[in-house]
Amino acid sequence: MSPPARVCVVGLGYIGLPTAVVLANAGHHVVGFDANPAVERALADGRAVIREHLLDERLAQAVASGRLEAASSPVPADAFILAVPTPVHGLAHKRAELRHVTDAAEAVAPLLRPGNLVILESTSPPGTTERVVRPVLERGSGLRAGADFRLAHCPERVLPGRIFHELVHNDRVIGGVDPASAEAARDLYASFVQGQVFLTDATTAELVKLMENTHRDVNIALSNEFALVAQHLGVNVWEAIQLANRHPRVNLLQPGPGVGGHCIAVDPWFVVGAAPRFTPLIAASRMVNDGMPLHVADLVAETLGGLDGKRVVALGVTYKADVDDTRESPSAEVIEHLRRAGASVMVHDTVVQSDVAVEDLALDADCLLLLVDHRAYARLDPGTIGPQMRHRIAVDTRNFLSLAPWLAA
Ligand code: SAJ
Numbered sequence: 001m002s003p004p005a006r007v008c009v010v011g012l013g014y015i016g017l018p019t020a021v022v023l024a025n026a027g028h029h030v031v032g033f034d035a036n037p038a039v040e041r042a043l044a045d046g047r048a049v050i051r052e053h054l055l056d057e058r059l060a061q062a063v064a065s066g067r068l069e070a071a072s073s074p075v076p077a078d079a080f081i082l083a084v085p086t087p088v089h090g091l092a093h094k095r096a097e098l099r100h101v102t103d104a105a106e107a108v109a110p111l112l113r114p115g116n117l118v119i120l121e122s123t124s125p126p127g128t129t130e131r132v133v134r135p136v137l138e139r140g141s142g143l144r145a146g147a148d149f150r151l152a153h154c155p156e157r158v159l160p161g162r163i164f165h166e167l168v169h170n171d172r173v174i175g176g177v178d179p180a181s182a183e184a185a186r187d188l189y190a191s192f193v194q195g196q197v198f199l200t201d202a203t204t205a206e207l208v209k210l211m212e213n214t215h216r217d218v219n220i221a222l223s224n225e226f227a228l229v230a231q232h233l234g235v236n237v238w239e240a241i242q243l244a245n246r247h248p249r250v251n252l253l254q255p256g257p258g259v260g261g262h263c264i265a266v267d268p269w270f271v272v273g274a275a276p277r278f279t280p281l282i283a284a285s286r287m288v289n290d291g292m293p294l295h296v297a298d299l300v301a302e303t304l305g306g307l308d309g310k311r312v313v314a315l316g317v318t319y320k321a322d323v324d325d326t327r328e329s330p331s332a333e334v335i336e337h338l339r340r341a342g343a344s345v346m347v348h349d350t351v352v353q354s355d356v357a358v359e360d361l362a363l364d365a366d367c368l369l370l371l372v373d374h375r376a377y378a379r380l381d382p383g384t385i386g387p388q389m390r391h392r393i394a395v396d397t398r399n400f401l402s403l404a405p406w407l408a409a
Contacts, residue, residue, distance in 0.1 A: 004028050005188065008077035008111075010104045012039050014050055014325070015121060015156050016083030018163045021055070024062035026192040031071045035084075035103070043070035051324045054164040073107065079117040079188055080108045082133070086122045086270075087262065093276070093283065094269040096125045098132055105133045109140020117150040117184045123209050123263065125270040129153040129202035134177060146178040152185035153202040155209035160323045171195040175205025213267035214282055219253045220264070221285035224292050227255035231299075238399040257371050257397040258292040258330025260319030265289070265328050293330050296371075297337035300395055304366055308342035311365045311390070313358065316372020317349040321398075324351050331371040338369075350376040362388040373400035382409030 004027045009020040012034040024030040032043055042049045046063040048056060062068035074080065082104045088094035101122055108118060118137060120129050129152070134145045145151040153175045158166040172193055176182025182199040189197055200208075223241060230237035241252045259265045268286055272279045301307045319329040326332070326349075335345050346361040351374055362368060362385045370377060377400065386392045386409035394406055 005078040006031070006076075007079045007081060007188070008033065008071075008074050008108070009081045009083060010034075010074055010108060011082060011084035011100070011122070012043060013083065013085065014052065014160060014163070015158070016081070017043075017048060017050065017059070018052060018055060018158075018167060019081060019083060019121065019156070020068060021058045021062045022164070022167050022192050023188075024065065024068035025058060028067065028191065030062070030068045031075045031077065032068065033071050033074050033107075035100075037072070040070045040072060043068075052163050053161055058164060074104075074111060076111045076113065077116070079119065080111075081119045081121055082108070083121040085262070086124050086266075088266050088269045093272060094266075095273055096128075096270055098124070098128060101128065102132060102136055105136040106140055109137045112137060112141035112143055112149050114143060114148045115150075117152070117181070117188065118145075119151075119185050119188070120153045121156055123155055123213075123267055123270070124153070124206055126203050126206045126210065126274045128206060129175070130177060146181060150176070150181040150184040151202070152176040152181045153205045154185055154189065155205060157209070157212060160325060168192055168194050172197045173200060173205050173208050174198070175200045175202040175208075177202050207271075210267050210271050213264050214271055216253070217259060217264045217268045217289060218282060218285040220256070220259055221288040223253045223255045224288050226252070228295065254399070256292065256330070257296045257334055259289040260327070260329045260331075261325065262327050293333035294337055296334045296369075296395075296397055297341065300338060300343075300367060300369060301341060303393055303395060304391070307338060310343045310367065312338055312343050312345045312367045312369055313361045313365045314338075314345050314347050315349070315358065315368065315370045315377055316374055317347055318351055318372055318374075321373045322351060322375055326352060334369070334371060350374045359384055359388060364388070364390045366391040366393060368394040370394070370396045370398060370400060373398040377401070382406045385409070 007023050007028045007030045009016050009032045012032045020030045020032045034040055039049055046060050048059050084100035084104045087097050089097050120133050143149050157170055174182050174185045186197050227237040244250050244252055268282045272283045304310050314335050317329055317331045318326050338345050348358050348361055382405050
């Protein structure tokens with residue numbers, strides 16, 4: 001598909017919208033659809049409802065060029081990209097919710113014509129493209145995947161905050177239901193991807209994506225478990241990790257108050273769900289990471305000598321530093337534990353709300369609890385915050401605040 005094509009992008013979230021913009025600015029004619037009408041209206045006005053570095057200007061450029069438009073339902077196209085959410089639900093062992101994927105496939109199926117290409121970009125359990133999307137598309141179109149239309153899975157690995165850079169420069173893995181499907185998808189991505197593109201089958205591509213994020217989740221769990229061990233032994237885990245990482249082939253990740261976001265905290269469950277008998281380590285790692293918010297609340301309780309009636313200022317509600325995404329944020333769970341134990345918690349987040357100053361929230365507070373290492377928090381001045389507080393206690397779950405000035409205050 002080297003010449004410009006008509007592309008219909010279904011799902012205009014953190015991945016779909018930047019992908020639609022990059023495709024339009026690469027010369028394709030892109031029509032974007034999202035189940036949320038507010039997203040469609042914003043796109044029609046050349047605006048985004050999400051925040052991402054460079055998105056506003058790149059989106060305005062794409063809309064102004066006439067190559068990116070909004071639609072109230074999917075439209076016929078040469079290629080369809082499904083970039084809809086794939087959350088998990090349930091309590092302990094979570095299961096994939098594929099409703100948005102099947103809804104998107106059902107909406108696209110009647111529009112399919114021979115020679116069309118359908119790409120599932122959503123991170124999905126292994127087998128979703130072959131066993132969920134393929135039958136829905138074939139049933140709804142009367143066409144056969146592979147023989148009549150092309151079908152591939154192309155996961156993304158972009159880092160929020162760097163999406164426009166990584167969409168172009170990251171290597172991509174493309175998995176087709178047959179080689180022709182993988183090649184057709186490669187031709188489309190070749191119009192903007194400068195990284196290397198690797199072709200494989202759909203299920204391998206699905207598993208590759210899950211392996212990338214599961215690897216990270218398991219390694220974060222290991223560092224979180226070391227944090228619990230170090231605390232038990234009276235060792236500074238941050239110092240120990242820094243020293244261990246001096247080994248040329250050791251790279252321990254950072255402990256934290258839990259693992260948030262709709263990727264690292266979610267994707268491992270897709271692997272557990274696909275092979276529960278073979279994934280005790282992956283499941284246990286999820287449990288370790290999901291146990292950190294309660295551990296942080298216990299740490300604050302221990303430090304304050306109890307939580308009832310105490311005033312805590314929580315800094316950071318997004319799932320990680322310098323992003324505005326609060327989905328699956330561990331901070332929310334920490335705050336919930338503290339409140340349930342009788343503490344009153346004032347919440348501040350320098351990225352998602354900045355109408356109140358930390359100094360004001362610190363008035364008569366017993367504890368300052370840093371949960372997210374937003375860059376801006378490095379500028380907090382303990383000299384002005386300390387005197388406001390009833391007790392001068394700070395709990396830093398990210399080893400982020402510089403120790404000397406805070407200890408001095
Ligand atoms: N975290 C730690 N300790 C660490 C690193 C992260 O506690 O050492 C926590 C963060 O605070 C956050 C969570 O883990 O709550 C996830 O953070 P992240 O840095 O992994 O960032 P994500 O989820 O935005 O991006 C990941 C990336 N995947 C990998 O690095 C393998 C990104 O490339 C993926 O595209 C993205 O997931 C995704 O969308 O799948």
